[in-house]
Amino acid sequence: MESHVQRRRLAVAAVTFILLKCLRKKSQKRKRRFWVKQIYKNRLESGTQLYAELVSDKVEHNFARMNANQFEILCSLLNNKLRKNDTNYRDAITVKERLLLTLRFLATGDSYVSLQYLFRISKQSISIIIPEVCEAIIDLLNDYVKVPSTKEEWRTVSQQFENKWNFPHVIGAMDGKHVAIQSPFNSGNDFDNYKLFPSIVLFALLDANYRFLYVNVGTKGRISDGGVFKSTNLYKKLEKKELNIPPPEILQVPYKIEVPYYILGDKAFQLNDYTMKPYDGTRERGSCERIFNYRLSRARRVVENAFGVLSSAYRVLRKPMLLEPETATKVVLATVHLYNYLRSNPNFISPGTFDTVQENGDVIPGSWRNEPPSQSLQPMAVVPRRATENATTIRSHLARHFVTNHTIVWQNEYQ
Known part of the structure; x- marks a missing residue:
């Protein structure tokens, strides 16, 4: 009996000893070999030092798509954020x-x-820094990316289109591009567009x-191109007439037809009271429809020029993005905002970057056209859409106007 009790006490003592030993090992913090890897220790002597040498x-x-002064200003404005x-x-x-780092990535x-x-x-x-900075x-x-809010501002936009591009009552030109991305995890083909690659749409x-x-x-790229426009707040406000756009006006005396202010679109969009698009098909040379087109x-x-220059300056848009849709969206939006912010900088948009239209109608291609075709920005599909009767009448009126009272001397040669 006594030996049995002793054996039991020895077993309890052994188990207690093992448990204490395990707890002691667990409580001891494992000594790290290093806190920061050697490659990252000289961080301050790499990117920023290189940039100082470039300055x-x-x-x-060429490194950050802005000069040193603009970089310092932007840096100070972002400091608190x-x-x-x-x-x-x-x-x-x-x-x-x-x-x-983010500007170099863009x-x-x-x-x-x-x-x-x-x-x-x-x-x-x-992977954390770039989305935060964008x-x-x-x-x-x-x-810097803002829709006009008053009738006077819309009329200013319209007057610029008429003075520079000889087209009246235009309050903007619109288009969309598919931006190629990697297929999101567990998304199936939700993001696949008509060309069968995953994308998000830049409108x-x-x-x-x-x-x-x-x-x-x-x-998502799978949504039809008409659906892309209809999913925007711009479309919803146009439908509800909440954008304070000027009312329809005659183009000139003695016309009686009142022409609304409209947005120019391509064949992918619907012809209606606030969207103007070209005639379908190939029209007879010299006809008012062909001149209108x-x-x-x-x-x-x-x-076309803005998208081309944007992707030329920010080459992240020239290749499929290996990013999740949410991050890719932030990256694309950041490039657009930076583009508008830097538009006034002569170094950002050098002479000859955009297409140049001469007085005789000749077009000198912009330097951005020398770039290889973008693998990421792809055009939207053309989907036939029924036009409203009133919009068809307005387009016919404009087409006749361009061959009677608002001609440009070279329009019969470049059509």
Whole structure:
């Protein structure tokens, strides 16, 4: 009996000893070999130092698509939105590094792995930084992409179209592009467009000076192109007449037909009271319908040029994005806001970037056309859509107007 009790006590003691040993090991923190990998220790001497050297050589515009002064201004404006606090273990990635990293990504579309070695910042951190900075840029520059709010502002846009592109009552030109992305996880074919690759849609409205007035990004590629426009707030406000657009007016005396103010679109859109589109098919040379199509195509050149220059400046748009739709949407919106923000900078839009239309009607192709075709930005499909009777009458009136009282001398040669 006594030996049995002793054995039991020894077993309990052994189990207790093992448990205490395990708890002691668990409580001891495993000693890390290092807190920051060696490659990231010299972070401040990589990207920012390289940028300082580029500024010294006056070639920083090619690196970040803006000059040093614009970069510093933008950096100071974003400081409160992007600043992180240092810790006892390591210094936070600075606002300057975050912005420079994002601008380089937008300018090149380089992979996170490639940027990791250039800026000495881990790809895991980069995947967090880029969406954050893009979101901050969109919020900061929100007023640079803005739809006119008064009748006077709309009339100014219209007058610019008439003076520059010889097309009256135009309050903007619109188009959409499919932006190729990787297929989202568990999405099936929800994002596949008519060309059978996953995409989100970039829809935009532009003025006569290649400036974005309105942009909508993120619609799934599988939605029809007419559906893309109808999913925007712009369409909803046009339908409800909430945009304060001027009422219809006659083009000139002695006309009696009142012509509404409208947006120029291509064959992918519907012809109605606020959207003007070309005639379908190939019309007889010299006919008013063919001349009308030439004049409309000429005025819509602003959309094609703006998309071309945008993707030329921000090459992240020239290749399929290996990003989730939400992040890709932020990236595209950030490029548009930066484009408008920098439009006044002569270094950003150098002479000859856009197509140049001479006095005799000749068109000198812009330098952006020398770029290889974009693998990412793809046109929308053309879907036949029924026009309203009133809109058809207005288009016929405009077509006759272009061959009677509002001709341009070269229109019969370039049609």
